[in-house]
Amino acid sequence: MAQAVSWWRYALVGVLVGALALAFYVAATGFPSSKVDAQDFVDLQQGATPHEGFRRAHAKGFCVAGDFVSSGALADYSTATLFAAGSTPLQGRISIAGNNPMAPDLKAPVRSLALSIETAAGDVWRTAMNTPPVMAVRHPQDFYQQLVALGNGTIQQFFAEHPESATFREWAAGYRASGSFATEVYHSINAFYLVAANGERQAVRWRAVPRAELVDTVPAEFADSDDALQQEFTARLREQPVVFDLVFTLAEASDDETDPTVLWPAARTEIVAGQIVLRSATAQLEGDCxxxxxxxxxxxxxxxxxxxxxxxxxxxxxxxxxxxxxxxQ
Amino acid sequence: MSKVPQFSRAARWLHWSMALLLLSLLFAGLTMVRALEPWQLTLLQLHKSFGLVALVLVLIRLWVRMRTQAPALPADLAAWQRVSARLSHIGLYACMLAMPVSGYLMQNAAGRPLEVFGVLTLPALLEVDLAVYGMLREVHGWVALAFIVLILVHVAAALQHGLIRRDGVLQTMTGRRRP
Incomplete structure (x- = not known):
């Protein structure tokens, strides 16, 4: 080499490259922050021995397919083509809470209906609805602690420390699971905006309200099976499609659409966007869902x-x- | 032997703008797969949109690279360093291509629509398939790791030329090389 190289030039190269490497490391791990991240969440949900190949939350469920038959009633509120009058095919999944894909249907505290509605033009709407109408907490970090508390038996203490959970607790105290997936009400829980052609936003929540007559308990022929609710649903589908009204609730200015722990007053305007018509069911690993x-x-x-x-x-x-x-896979 | 003293203006412009873009994409990617923050969705959408910009830019860049002459390395550079330079550059280009392609296709396999800056919806080139998604998602992650390693090697080598050897190689890309 032509010139003598002083030590600080080597040091400078080392510091610059090291700083870039450190920046990548911090971005990849979040260190030194101890905030809960997506990986922590899924680690907690899946537990010590993950059920490989299955969803980490709501692991047990089955696929359904059918149509969303829109009434066109939301067309003034949203430019989404699937809200124009007409029918759009949907893939869905009905599931129970928990990480065990073999769990008994009747032991689960929460039931869910998830939908993926895709128009011919490739617009997709996905929604994951649950039986509770609200969350117990407002922040993901608190939700993580809630799951921890559920796991270690300190949930009552957790609720006491989180007064925002009052509406959730009230719902839980009054909720009685029905005898069929087809006779539950499934809620969006979180609020969203419908965006009209003029750009105006309307905050909404929605819920799937069953058309079928309420059954209080699972028919005796299925009741002893771990798959009682799945069997009941499949038998029901052999008779006729399972139908839900998709009911939208419109927030008013005084409602905080960013808070998932509170219910909006019952007097809020409701619009039936159409019907969710479920026509077929398939075991989850064989189904499109x-x-x-x-x-x-x-x-x-x-x-x-x-x-x-x-x-x-x-x-x-x-x-x-x-x-x-x-x-x- | 190449006679040009430095990279063309187009090549230099593409190099530095893509350096900024690709570092931003890598940092956004590493952050958004973990973050539970309210801005995560915005970051995800920007990552996808700018990822497509990066794909377009790398195609232009490869075209420019093939049409213009690159400056020669110094004659006294060791053979292993020449080979390393060549291989790392090929590796960097491979990563620049593989990142957006695997990102695009994995969104297809997941059945997720790809919107660019909220205005253009890109066509799906693959059927929805969980196993294919799983493979592409891991490819996207592993190529990102290889890309980061290559970028660190590239930066270290560039600084070695600029600060230690002081042989003018760094200046072929900064545009300060005197003919």
Missing amino acids: NAINFDPLVLPDGMAPTADKILRARSAAYAESYRRRARE
Whole structure:
């Protein structure tokens, strides 16, 4: 080499390259922050021995397919083509809470209906609805602690420390699981915006309200099976499609659409957007729903997410669970 | 032997703008797969949109690279360093292509629509398939790791030329080389 090289030049190269490497490391791990991230969430949900190839949350379920038959009643509120009058095919999944794909249907505290509605033009709307109408907490970090508390038996203490859980607790105290997946009400929980052609946003929540007559308990012929609710649903579908009204609730200015722990007053305007008509059911690993990540932040043009912190946290957590089971295929 | 003293203006412009873009994409990617923050969705959408920009830019860049002459390395450079330079550059280009292609296709396999800046919806080139998604998702992650390692090697080598050897190689890309 032509010139003598002083030590600080080597040091400078080392410092610059090291700083870049450190920046990548921090971005990849979050260190030194100890905030719960998507990986922590899914680690907690799957437990010590993951059920490989299955969803980490709501592991037990089955695929359904049918149509969303829109009445056109929301067309003035949203430019989404699937809200124009007409029918759009849907893939769905009915499931129970928990990480065990073999869990007994009747022991689960929460039941779910998830939908993926895709128009011919490729617009997709995904929604994951649950039986509770609200969350117990407002922040993903608190939700993590709630799951921890559920696991270690300190949930009552957790609720006492989180007064925002009052509405949830009130619902839980009054809720009685029905005898069929077809006779539950499934809620969006989080609020979203419908976006009209003029750009105006209307905050909404929605719920799937069963058309079928309420059955209090599972028919005796299925009651002893771990798959009681799945069997009941399949038998029901052999008779006729299972239908839900998709009912939208419109928020008013005084409602906080970013808070998933509170219910809006019962007097709010409600609009029936149409019917969810479920025509067939398939075991989950054989069904089309198995490849779908029911990320509720997959929204068509004409819908938008609110700033609800729980809602905004869902995409990364769902993606991590999806990645893990996809890798195990 | 190449006679040009430095990279063409187009090549330099593409190099530095893509350096900024690709570092941003890598940092956004590493962050958004973990973050439970309210801005995660916005970051995800920007990552996808700018990922497509990166794909277009790398195609232009490869075209420019093939049409213009690159400056020669110094004659006294060791053979292993010449080979390393060549291989790492090929590796960097391979990563620049593999990242957006695997990202695009994995969204197809997941059945997720790909919107660019909220205005253009890209066509799906693959059927929805969980196993294919699983493979592409891991490819996207592993190529990102290889890309980061290659970028660190590239930066270290560039600084070695600029600060230690002081042989003018770094200046072929900064555009300060005197003919």
